[in-house]
Amino acid sequence: MPPIYLGTDRERQVGKQKMVGMNAKLGKELRGSLYYLKPELLFSMIQGLIDNLKKQGFGKIYLIAGHGGSKQIEILEKLENKNRNVALLNPYNELSVDVHHADEYETALFWACYPAEEKNSRKITIGSHDDFFKYMGYDPRKKASLKLGKKMLNEIVMKLGKKLSKK
Numbered sequence: 001m002p003p004i005y006l007g008t009d010r011e012r013q014v015g016k017q018k019m020v021g022m023n024a025k026l027g028k029e030l031r032g033s034l035y036y037l038k039p040e041l042l043f044s045m046i047q048g049l050i051d052n053l054k055k056q057g058f059g060k061i062y063l064i065a066g067h068g069g070s071k072q073i074e075i076l077e078k079l080e081n082k083n084r085n086v087a088l089l090n091p092y093n094e095l096s097v098d099v100h101h102a103d104e105y106e107t108a109l110f111w112a113c114y115p116a117e118e119k120n121s122r123k124i125t126i127g128s129h130d131d132f133f134k135y136m137g138y139d140p141r142k143k144a145s146l147k148l149g150k151k152m153l154n155e156i157v158m159k160l161g162k163k164l165s166k167k
Contacts, residue, residue, distance in 0.1 A: 065090040091156040104143035112149030
């Protein structure tokens with residue numbers, strides 16, 4: 001199935017407001033923060049897809065985590081535990097690097113999946129006053145590379161392949 005470009009995160013109280021993800025870390029709503037779903041909605045949506053696949057006769061269903069947010073992984077683990085024929089594969093587990101949201105590793109991995117985007121993203125000038133730099137403290141593009149991303153992608157594919165052959 002195609003990827004689901006929606007996810008969830010932990011809510012945090014910031015002043016008088018509940019916020020999630022980078023919004024909570026920066027203490028304000030960021031433009032483009034539109035992919036968030038409440039945890040129970042993400043659970044229900046994926047459970048509905050699992051139910052549809054079961055009706056179609058799929059004997060084993062693999063959920064592959066594309067985002068390592070702890071709340072999102074928690075939801076996927078609940079789905080795995082609830083459904084006997086569902087297995088969660090988290091490619092970030094046991095990886096030789098510690099990947100964090102929007103860091104050089106995630107950036108490099110993105111470039112490995114979409115190589116043309118390396119040149120495109122390196123052309124973009126981001127001012128040092130940008131919220132992203134307040135969050136990260138540095139420009140991950142300076143540490144990321146297509147070579148690093150390809151190495152990571154290969155490692156992920158090999159590890160997932162081994163896990164799938166055992167299941």
